[in-house]
Amino acid sequence: MTTRPKVLIFDSGVGGLSVYQAIVEHLPQLSIVYTFDNEAYPYGELEQDVLISRVTSIVVSAVVKESIDLVVIACNTASTIVLPSLRAELSIPVVGVVPAIKPASLLSNLAVGLIATPATVTRQYTHDLIQDFSPHQPVELLGSTRLVDMAEAKLRGYTIDLQELNCILAPLRQKIDVAVLGCTHFPLIKDEIQTVLGKEVLLVDSGKAIARRVAQLLMLDIGRIYKGKREKHKIMSSTIPWEEMALNVELDKLGFGVIQNCPFRRDV
Numbered sequence: 001m002t003t004r005p006k007v008l009i010f011d012s013g014v015g016g017l018s019v020y021q022a023i024v025e026h027l028p029q030l031s032i033v034y035t036f037d038n039e040a041y042p043y044g045e046l047e048q049d050v051l052i053s054r055v056t057s058i059v060v061s062a063v064v065k066e067s068i069d070l071v072v073i074a075c076n077t078a079s080t081i082v083l084p085s086l087r088a089e090l091s092i093p094v095v096g097v098v099p100a101i102k103p104a105s106l107l108s109n110l111a112v113g114l115i116a117t118p119a120t121v122t123r124q125y126t127h128d129l130i131q132d133f134s135p136h137q138p139v140e141l142l143g144s145t146r147l148v149d150m151a152e153a154k155l156r157g158y159t160i161d162l163q164e165l166n167c168i169l170a171p172l173r174q175k176i177d178v179a180v181l182g183c184t185h186f187p188l189i190k191d192e193i194q195t196v197l198g199k200e201v202l203l204v205d206s207g208k209a210i211a212r213r214v215a216q217l218l219m220l221d222i223g224r225i226y227k228g229k230r231e232k233h234k235i236m237s238s239t240i241p242w243e244e245m246a247l248n249v250e251l252d253k254l255g256f257g258v259i260q261n262c263p264f265r266r267d268v
Contacts, residue, residue, distance in 0.1 A: 112179070
């Protein structure tokens, strides 16, 4: 392993940047390569075989090119579908994300709200999580693709319409005391969601748990002060339309260089 372990974080869009922020906060000694498949965004609308093919091709290509030590699939949809195939292709650890139902149920005294994509709230995997980890605590489900678009837009400099957000989240208001941000995009608009739901609702996501798992697998100490040279992290996408140039401004603030094209087979 290199002096600075290199971790690949993968998502269909910029939602995985919330996972990136949690990881670099707790593990600043890592070198990060963030890769997103915006050409096929959103993943919730892809056929399963297409999703497996794309993710496997992009991730395996990036692992080889960048000499990656560990992969984080920072997408709930991809994590529930692709992990077995990806782990069969790679000899390094692969970490997925799942909605934080278990910790949320332990914190709730009223009911848990799961805010996720429509694909996540309808998937059997999610219902199994609820049955296993929140059998006695009600879980209210809310699936929204629009929230994903809002998070993508915010990172490109647009302001979130709180009135629209209020309409989307209205089914959960007055019903829950803990909300699970069940899509990695949603922590990017956490402040706006908190404003709409109210400060009495606790928001939970998987970011810190993922950072702990990465530290465990790489045998690193969480929170260790890093005194080495801080270089820009690398970010790659499957396509770079002109409007992504606006995104580079925010990415620079997060510690990235400019977006580059990621290598993968175009036959997928």
